[in-house]
Amino acid sequence: MYKLDSILKRVEKPARYIGNEINAVHKDNHVGCNFAFAFPDTYEIGMSYTGLQILYNILNKEDDIWCQRVFAPARDMEEIMRNENIPLFALESKMNVKDMDIIGFTLQYEMSYTNILNMLDLAGIPLLREERDDSFPLVIAGGPCAFNPEPLADFIDVFLIGDGEELLPELCELYVEYKGKGKDAFLGAVSRLQGVYVPKLYEISYDENGFITSEFKPVLRAIVDDLDKVDFPTKPLVPLSDVVHDRAIVESFRGCTRGCRFCQAGMIYRPIRERSKDNIINIAKSEIENTGHDELSLLSLSTSDYSDFKGLALGLLDYCSANNVALSLPSLRLDSFSFEVLNEIQKYKKSGLTFAVEAGSQRLRDVINKGITEDDIYEAVSKAIDLGWRNVKLYFMIGLPGETYEDLDGIANIAKHILDIKREKNGGKLGKFNVTVSVSNFVPKAFTPFQWLGQNTAKEFEEKHNYLASQLYVKGITFNYHDNKTSELEALLARGDRRVGKILLNAYKLGAKMDSWSEHFDPELWHKAAQLAGLSIDFYTSRERDVNEALPWDIIDCGVSKAYLLSEYEKSKKALTTHDCRLSCTGCGMNRYTECKWGGCNE
Amino acid sequence: MSKYLIKFNKLSYAKYISHLDMNRMFRRIIRASGIKLSYSQGYNPHPKMNFAQPLPLAYEGYNEMLMIECDEFYETDFIEKALSERMPLGFEILSCVEMDQDIKSLAAIANYSNYTLFIPGEYTVEDVAGYLNQAEIKALKRMKKTKEYAWVDIKDKILAFELLEGKDEIQRSPFSLKADSRAESILSPELVIQSFLNYLNKEIPREEIDVERNEVALLKSVDKF
Ligand code: SF4
Numbered sequence: 127m128y129k130l131d132s133i134l135k136r137v138e139k140p141a142r143y144i145g146n147e148i149n150a151v152h153k154d155n156h157v158g159c160n161f162a163f164a165f166p167d168t169y170e171i172g173m174s175y176t177g178l179q180i181l182y183n184i185l186n187k188e189d190d191i192w193c194q195r196v197f198a199p200a201r202d203m204e205e206i207m208r209n210e211n212i213p214l215f216a217l218e219s220k221m222n223v224k225d226m227d228i229i230g231f232t233l234q235y236e237m238s239y240t241n242i243l244n245m246l247d248l249a250g251i252p253l254l255r256e257e258r259d260d261s262f263p264l265v266i267a268g269g270p271c272a273f274n275p276e277p278l279a280d281f282i283d284v285f286l287i288g289d290g291e292e293l294l295p296e297l298c299e300l301y302v303e304y305k306g307k308g309k310d311a312f313l314g315a316v317s318r319l320q321g322v323y324v325p326k327l328y329e330i331s332y333d334e335n336g337f338i339t340s341e342f343k344p345v346l347r348a349i350v351d352d353l354d355k356v357d358f359p360t361k362p363l364v365p366l367s368d369v370v371h372d373r374a375i376v377e378s379f380r381g382c383t384r385g386c387r388f389c390q391a392g393m394i395y396r397p398i399r400e401r402s403k404d405n406i407i408n409i410a411k412s413e414i415e416n417t418g419h420d421e422l423s424l425l426s427l428s429t430s431d432y433s434d435f436k437g438l439a440l441g442l443l444d445y446c447s448a449n450n451v452a453l454s455l456p457s458l459r460l461d462s463f464s465f466e467v468l469n470e471i472q473k474y475k476k477s478g479l480t481f482a483v484e485a486g487s488q489r490l491r492d493v494i495n496k497g498i499t500e501d502d503i504y505e506a507v508s509k510a511i512d513l514g515w516r517n518v519k520l521y522f523m524i525g526l527p528g529e530t531y532e533d534l535d536g537i538a539n540i541a542k543h544i545l546d547i548k549r550e551k552n553g554g555k556l557g558k559f560n561v562t563v564s565v566s567n568f569v570p571k572a573f574t575p576f577q578w579l580g581q582n583t584a585k586e587f588e589e590k591h592n593y594l595a596s597q598l599y600v601k602g603i604t605f606n607y608h609d610n611k612t613s614e615l616e617a618l619l620a621r622g623d624r625r626v627g628k629i630l631l632n633a634y635k636l637g638a639k640m641d642s643w644s645e646h647f648d649p650e651l652w653h654k655a656a657q658l659a660g661l662s663i664d665f666y667t668s669r670e671r672d673v674n675e676a677l678p679w680d681i682i683d684c685g686v687s688k689a690y691l692l693s694e695y696e697k698s699k700k701a702l703t704t705h706d707c708r709l710s711c712t713g714c715g716m717n718r719y720t721e722c723k724w725g726g727c728n729e
Numbered sequence: 730m731s732k733y734l735i736k737f738n739k740l741s742y743a744k745y746i747s748h749l750d751m752n753r754m755f756r757r758i759i760r761a762s763g764i765k766l767s768y769s770q771g772y773n774p775h776p777k778m779n780f781a782q783p784l785p786l787a788y789e790g791y792n793e794m795l796m797i798e799c800d801e802f803y804e805t806d807f808i809e810k811a812l813s814e815r816m817p818l819g820f821e822i823l824s825c826v827e828m829d830q831d832i833k834s835l836a837a838i839a840n841y842s843n844y845t846l847f848i849p850g851e852y853t854v855e856d857v858a859g860y861l862n863q864a865e866i867k868a869l870k871r872m873k874k875t876k877e878y879a880w881v882d883i884k885d886k887i888l889a890f891e892l893l894e895g896k897d898e899i900q901r902s903p904f905s906l907k908a909d910s911r912a913e914s915i916l917s918p919e920l921v922i923q924s925f926l927n928y929l930n931k932e933i934p935r936e937e938i939d940v941e942r943n944e945v946a947l948l949k950s951v952d953k954f
Contacts, residue, residue: 134745135787135936141750144742146818148754364757366750366817418757 130220133212137203141367142169145195145217148364148417151186155219158190158302160226162216162263166233166241167640169197173363174371176425177232177269177290183359184291191298194218196229198241198640199248207248214249223249228264228301230294231282233271236619237612237647239278242267243634246281253631255283255326260309264301268294272323273347273394274572274679277619279325280627283313287682288321288347288394289380291356297322321348328681330624336665338623338676344683347394349720353380353401360412364419373421373454374413376406378438382427383707383725386484387495387698388523390571391427393691394684396716398708398724403434407441414451422446423454430459431708433727439467446471457482460506469513478517478562479510485526486536492701493528495694500540507544511551511559518544518561524590525568525582527698534590537563538597545602562604565594567613571620572679573686575694580670581617584610584649611649617667618652623678626666628659687715730767731802732828734835734951735812739790743819748783754817755795762811767798781835781945782842782910785917792944796828796835796951827953835947839910841888843943844918847901848926849933857892857904860928868920868927883924885909886916890925901939910945 134140146152163182165172172178178195185193194216199207206212214223223229229249231242243253246265252258255265267278268286275285286293297316304312317324323345331340350356358377365372379400382392401409410422422442432438439455446453453471457480458464481503484496491498507518522537541561548559567587570579582590587610598605618626632655640646656663671677673692680688690713697704704712708728716722739751746754756776759766766776777798784790809825816822832838860866866884871877889907897903908916918940926933 131939132936134742140745140786141747144745144819146742148758148815148817150817152818364754366746366754368750415761415763418759418761420760 129210129212130215133203133206133210136206138200139367142197143199143203143217145220147366149361150218150363151182151193152218153186153192155192155221157192158305159192159228159298160216160221161185161191161193161298162196162223162226162229163193164196164223164229164231164242164245165198166231166238166245167198168200169365169367170369172197173365173369175232175234176375176377177234179359179362179375180357180377181290181294182363183361184295184357185298187357188295188298190302191295192218194221194226196223196245198245201640204244204248214245224251224263226263228266228298231265231267231269233267233269233278236271236277236616239619239630240634240638241640242278243281243631244639253634254280256280258283264309264312266297270390270394271620273390273682273684274620274622275323275325275682276330276624276678277622277626277630279624280631282325283309284316285323285325286321286348287323287345287684289350290348291350293319293321293348319348320346323682325624332625338678338680341676342681344681346683346719347685349685350380350399351720353377353399354405358401358409360409361416362413364417371423372419373423374410374417374419374451375423375425376409376413377401377425378406378429378432379426382431384428384431384497385495385694385704385706385712387493387575387694388484388526388568388571390574393573393686393714395427396686396714397720397722398431400433400724403438403441406438407445410442411445414449420450421452421454423456428457428459429455430457430461430464433724436463439463443467443470460502460510462509465506465509465513478519479507479515480519480521481506482521483537483540484521484523485529486522486533486538486540489701490526490529490533490536492703493698494523494526495698495703497703497706500543503540504543504547508547508551511548516559520544520561520563522563522565523568524565524594525587527576527579531593534594535597537565537594541598541603542600545600548602556602560602560604562606563594563598565591565605565607567608567610569613569617569620572677573682573684573691575691575698577621577677577679577691578671578673578675578695580668581613583664583668584614587613609647612647614649614663614667615647615652618663621678622666625659625661629655629661629663632656632658685716685719687718690714730798730800730830732796732798732830732832732953733803733805733808733825734828735795735797735808735825736823737793737795737816738821738823739784739793739819740821741789741819743817744784744787744789746819747786748780752778752780758812758815759797761815762808764797764803764808764811765799765801767800779834779836781839781947782915784942785919785940787939789939789941791941792823793942794835794945796832828951829953832951835945835951836912838948838951839912839915840946840948842908842910842945844906844908845893845941845943846904846906846918846922847897847939847941848904848922849899849901849937850931852892852902852904852929854892856929857890860925861887861890863928866924866928868924870917870920881920883916883920886914887921890921901937911948 185191266284267282272285313324381395381398485491570576636651710726768774781794805825813822865882867880870881886909891905893903
């Protein structure tokens with residue numbers, strides 16, 4: 127205690143290492159399973175992540191489990207920890223992570239992978255699973271990036287694929303049951319649970335050209351059939367220091383069936399599963415009562431797709447205005463009701479109006495199956511201007527399949543047309559009005575119809591950015607874009623096979639860390655790491671894959687069939703669209719494993 | 730309208746929660762308890778609560794004081810219990826009493842504070858006497874307005890400074906300090922630590938020294954009669 131105490135006096139924002147936030151759980155560590163929930167980024171980012179709150183609550187409900195938190199220490203803290211041999215500790219008890227039973231990493235974005243290695247190293251745990259004997263904690267990982275687990279397969283003992291609410295406690299229970307029987311016995315047993323992938327049990331072979339030759343029965347993801355049957359935290363942790371999002375959150379539903387072809391979340395979280403309206407409102411109330419938060423937000427992939435959105439919004443609005451709680455409803459589709467609601471909740475402070483347009487022409491939007499038209503946008507913008515909004519944000523992707531420079535012109539034209547609408551309404555003057563165009567680089571992700579596509583090279587991205595910058599150099603338009611170099615790395619880690627783990631390890635040893643923070647990111651180092659591993663980055667990133675090629679993530683079954691992804695891929699080539707399956711089932715294959723309650727609900 | 734004085738301890742790791750963060754924490758906990766604070770008037774209304782004196786980061790605090798104002802009346806037992814149930818580890822609610830309506834803020838009636846300092850090393854009563862008997866006790870202080878450091882004489886603001894008997898569990902010498910805390914002449918213990926070690930020609934890394942505030946004494950009683 128004294129040693130840590132003297133360190134905390136020397137670091138910035140010591141409050142993020144002390145683990146006694148409101149609603150933090152403290153137990154006696156003589157439990158069957160001491161679980162370290164590890165978020166491979168800083169406290170401020172990790173504490174804003176709802177998945178942590180959900181699993182922290184579910185695990186700590188069990189008497190025999192104590193789930194504690196671990197984050198990546200900030201630079202100054204890490205330096206002191208390394209110099210003075212302070213191993214990575216869990217926030218709540220300050221016990222060494224190395225002395226705990228299980229360390230579970232959440233994989234939210236690929237750029238955090240080097241932090242995982244760094245945290246294991248700080249904990250004094252060997253990075254490679256082969257080098258860890260039974261005396262070390264079990265290292266597990268889950269989250270959206272676990273759908274292609276292979277780049278991390280050399281480091282992680284067990285991957286949990288899919289919904290964690292039921293699976294994670296089950297794994298912990300089994301862990302306790304197998305204590306003393308050896309890790310291998312446990313791995314064998316746990317591998318029989320739905321959603322569990324144990325890389326040790328799979329040997330991967332390649333042909334002389336580097337293509338995967340091994341075939342396996344894939345691991346089906348874990349699926350929670352009914353969200354009302356799993357707990358959502360009504361006593362969430364309330365951080366005491368500043369974090370990115372500091373508000374009460376209720377997940378309204380999981381999954382999205384609009385079927386955008388670039389979107390991984392839209393595939394891997396199928397089918398739609400809604401929490402009941404009463405349940406959502408009750409959770410919101412108790413959360414506010416248990417935390418003292420004065421802001422409430424809903425979490426889902428598209429708020430207004432909730433089947434009884436009107437009822438839900440009005441119910442929440444009633445409660446919030448009676449209790450001085452600010453309601454925020456992200457990613458609304460802007461129909462007239464949404465405007466009414468927005469106008470009500472943003473009465474005084476109108477934040478920006480956001481549109482995910484994604485592509486600059488109707489043809490390309492059809493290719494990606496993004497069902498939004500320019501008329502939709504202009505109509506909504508026009509209404510918004512009348513109601514007093516002054517900021518419009520447009521999100522686009524570049525590097526989409528079949529994209530031409532005309533599509534890029536389309537991006538600029540949409541932004542300019544919005545300025546024209548404002549001018550027209552404002553006697554020819556723009557006044558205080560701004561359109562922000564944010565462009566991100568398309569990364570073809572696993573389990574999307576675009577999984578076979580190659581990514582644009584860093585050079586192609588750069589040319590497109592420069593072109594767009596020249597087109598968007600207009601008064602009233604702000605242009606933002608993503609770093610090109612991190613996109614390549616993101617694709618490498620998102621699309622890599624097991625061998626990419628060697629690149630990752632090399633890069634880490636060469637000093638890669640906190641790659642998600644662009645000021646820390648050094649692309650050269652990654653190229654060198656690939657060279658040392660004798661691998662080509664392009665093989666994984668910019669190369670288009672044959673539809674018959676074995677994919678690294680074929681080892682996983684996300685529930686949506688490969689045949690469906692393929693048919694969507696073929697349709698995209700003809701710019702044919704597919705409707706939302708709330709109108710009628712479009713045959714993605716998910717109903718082989720669970721009931722699609724909301725499939726065809728809008729028939 | 731009712732005013733309440735809440736006394737609490739802020740110990741152990743809770744000492745790393747900054748004053749600003751603690752302020753927000755209390756606001757949330759009070760809100761969660763169903764206690765409605767009064768709000769100030771004006772463009773940017775803020776809830777009416779104030780502390781006797783900010784406790785510097787990494788100081789443990791005993792008998793810290795928070796004053797709140799509410800439009801409604803609440804039983805003091807209710808406030809005490811509701812807050813107690815919700816305080817994070819390291820905080821203890823000691824008491825809640827109704828206050829005299831005339832008191833505007835605690836800071837305005839702060840008088841002096843008692844601190845205990847824990848400093849590594851061996852010291853004698855003579856060290857302390859010699860230090861206190863200097864004609865002037867000079868310390869380098871960062872000025873609020875200019876943000877620049879300047880030498881100031883703190884002699885008058887040290888109301889008492891004594892070496893205590895014994896050692897703490899890691900063999901540091903304890904000292905008691907009674908320091909001026911009036912709004913216009915407040916003294917930070919940091920200046921005493923700095924000038925004392927300077928006087929003895931000692932250099933000790935700041936992180937090896939700990940400070941506790943034992944109480945802030947007020948100029949008058951705040952109890953409602
Ligand atoms: S099986 Fe049909 S209804 Fe179910 S998610 Fe897939 S497309 Fe939608």
